[in-house]
Amino acid sequence: MRRIIAFQSRISRTKVNLANYAAVVFEKVTLNDGNAYDARTGKFTAPEDGVYSFTWTILTKAGKKFNTEIVHNGNINGYNHADGVSGSSSYSSGSSSAIIKMKKKDEVWIRTHGGDGQHAYDDWSSFSGLKLTTLFKTALLVVCMIFVVYAKERPQDKYNTVCQGMGYITTNCTAGEKGIIAFQSRISRTKVNLANYAAVVFEKVTLNDGNAYDARTGKFTAPEDGVYSFTWTILTKAGKKFNTEIVSNSNIIG
Structure with a gap:
């Protein structure tokens, strides 16, 4: 029987004014099957080749921000925006996810986005991951x-x-x-004033196992019957909105 590789962790001590591009260490570990996550460094080291899924959430407070990015062997794979500065009068949180194809001994961790590591609350900020199979x-x-x-x-x-x-x-x-059928993509060019019900195309593809995602159209086409899971994140600016919906064969799902 193949072993399960999965971990769940969260910050146990509030992070304040971290250095530029500092690793964010989630010290409190509640699950670490496979012992691939290191609570001392905040890094996940793949114990075997495969496709892995990661999710992280950051909670910051009014007047502060804690923007982060997920990196794979030092290469940026995604971003997370938690900004309590821009007109917020209460807490602000941000969540993001990434699916990454890894070789044995590859590393993945969360780090601050430049000097944006001002304030991240303990317990409410978390990092988790697992190997897809x-x-x-x-x-x-x-x-x-x-x-x-x-x-x-x-x-x-x-x-x-x-x-x-x-x-x-x-x-x-x-x-x-x-x-494995899995993809990871993000917008490479800022989208402005799209038409009604326009497809949002995420052009920058970092993973496309199964070649089911089309970066020209923004559409995923199922290569076989099954149950599929999708996650997407949108960041907009003050005074603007970018509300979206996910559709399956033109039917709104969420």
Whole structure:
């Protein structure tokens, strides 16, 4: 059975006036299956190759800001905006997510965006992540192994045939990973005064396993039946709005 790799953490001590591009350490760990997250450095180190999903939330106070970015081996993969400065009279929070393809020993962490690390509240600010995999993989692997046990002739050939029928990339169930379908993208050019019900195109693609997302149209086309999860974040400026909706075959979902 393949191990679960997942962690959940949050800030245990309020962060104030962090240095430029300083790592944000989420010290209080409530889950660390796989022991890949280091609460001393705030860094997640991939224990194996794969596609990983990360989410983080920051809460700041009125008059302060704590803008952050997620980095993969030092390369920016996404941003999070928590700004209590621009006319806010109360707390301000921001959440963001990123899906990142990682090699074993690659690192991911949250850091301040320049000098914007002014104030982040403890407990209300969190960072989590997990390795994506097919939900039914373990059950299929068990079936595959049982088949091998009862095969009378050339069991490895029968084992391989079953694995291929299940959709595994390689013939050996334990050696391969059924194809992951995942994408990560962000806007590369500021959008201004879009038409009514216009598609919002996120042109900058940092991950597109399965090639299901089209950066020309902004549309994701399901390559196979299944249940899919989507997350999107929009940042606008004072005095403006940019309200959006997610649609499936033109039907509003959210």
